[in-house]
Amino acid sequence: MRRAVSQFFFWTILCGVLYPFLIYGIGKIAFREQSQGSLIVRNGKVTGSVLLAQKSDSPEFFHPRPSAAGFNPESGAASNLGTTSETLRKQVEERRKYWSERGGVGEVPSELVFASASGLDPHLSLKAVEYQLPLVAKARGLNEEQIRHLKDLVAQVSEPPQWGIFGEEKVNVLKLNLALQDSAQLAQRSDGKNH
Template identity: 40%
Template sequence: MFILLKNALRLTLLLSLITGLAYPLLSTWLAQTLFPAQANGSLLTRDGHSVGSALIGQPFARQDYFWSRPSAVGYSALASGGSNLGPLNPQLTQNIEAQLQTWPQQPASLRVPVDLVTTSASGLDPHLSPAAVLFQVPRVAAARHLAPDQLNDLIRAAIERPALGFLGSPVVNVLQLNMALDRLDATPAPTETP
């Protein structure tokens, strides 16, 4: 009996060292070595200060920024989740109609892209479709006193292509786009020479 208990304690200690110490240390070292940005939260910084993560959406309400996709959880990473409202739920229709009120009146031929009026499954999606970003160009261009073509070029440069060319759809990270927009706005205009 004592030998069985002794062997069980040895095995418990060995497995605790392997699974509780060696494996986590190896995993952390590999992640920090091979994927340091992702392992540290894909943080984006400006002027040495963290402004957010490329993986988590955040709200933008000012007219001079591109707005993010609505969130069912208020962009809280602690409460990640969707609204779970099905297509026949009247509350979903009410939510979409309320979101439509936040967008300026558009011609009937120009429809608000669906990702600007519906939430994602996680409530934290940092991306929009290129169509949803391009839809906002007139508002942002007017607020920043920029030519729409400047913003269109900025958006084209920010489009992330699908993995392997076919897994998923093209998307634009809203936080990264707004940071690029701030950099563009901070760039002095070239001086004209007589």
């Protein structure tokens, strides 16, 4: 009996106290930014996390993938609607209609009409960003030179495939929108005041 109690306390302290503190400490030292949630802090305030999609309704900014969870990180999840679901079909048609009414040309990229599995995917493919680029440029009233600058901005924030081999080149929508917001060359509308 005494041996069993000793074993219980030994393993509880080792696995329940020491091991978690060791892993926590390693995370804080080796992965400082990630262990804090990869937060973006601007002017002393948390703007968001590079790991989570942020809702964007303004036509002057890029939109992330739709979210079945309403972009709520506490309830992030897929809709679990299957390919035969009438609800899913209606959602997809409404989303296609939205992009068409905004002036989108060609086939709407699937990631702009289907929510991600988590409902919080922060990235878009270059194809989905390039689809939105003329729409954002139009909403901002950008001239040709500013549109070239916007394309350069997209290239600057794009990320390569993971470890250079997994997936494809992608863009973090929050980082892109923050870079767009900060860009002095794109901050003003193209009304002859820009140099």
